[in-house]
Amino acid sequence: MDIFYMKQTFLFFAVLLTLFSACGGSSETDATDDTITGTLTSLQTNLFTPTCALSGCHSSSSQSGSLSLAAGESFGSLVGTAANELPSMNRVTANDTTKSYLIHKLEGTQSSAGGSGSRMPLGGSALTEAEIQATKDWINSGAKNN
Numbered sequence: 001m002d003i004f005y006m007k008q009t010f011l012f013f014a015v016l017l018t019l020f021s022a023c024g025g026s027s028e029t030d031a032t033d034d035t036i037t038g039t040l041t042s043l044q045t046n047l048f049t050p051t052c053a054l055s056g057c058h059s060s061s062s063q064s065g066s067l068s069l070a071a072g073e074s075f076g077s078l079v080g081t082a083a084n085e086l087p088s089m090n091r092v093t094a095n096d097t098t099k100s101y102l103i104h105k106l107e108g109t110q111s112s113a114g115g116s117g118s119r120m121p122l123g124g125s126a127l128t129e130a131e132i133q134a135t136k137d138w139i140n141s142g143a144k145n146n
Helices: 004-024 028-035 040-052 074-080 101-107 129-140
Strands: none
Touching: 040 074, 040 129, 101 129
């Protein structure tokens, strides 16, 4: 192969790589934001399991605040269950995000609701607006075990 064709081939792949990297530009969080929806299954897959149901947090074996967000346990631990830090409010009250302590914990407004503790996830980045909105959508659509 002569040098001219080698240069042309190199240039073609350099341009192609530049185009692909310019189009890609989304982070892993952005990909989650695009796929998370207001169902328990989606929240479990995209939020609870990778972010909350971890050792030392809300896993089956280490239920901080007596809350497990592990698959198969999150619904029973959340919906209609009193919040440990604010027993007068449920962790999740179906159809009412203002009376769902989970939302206060995710938004960092637990103190203004009468609760305590820190914004969740503890020690991690705040959830994105899309993640919080998907959680609100699930609650506002009845907090079903779907």
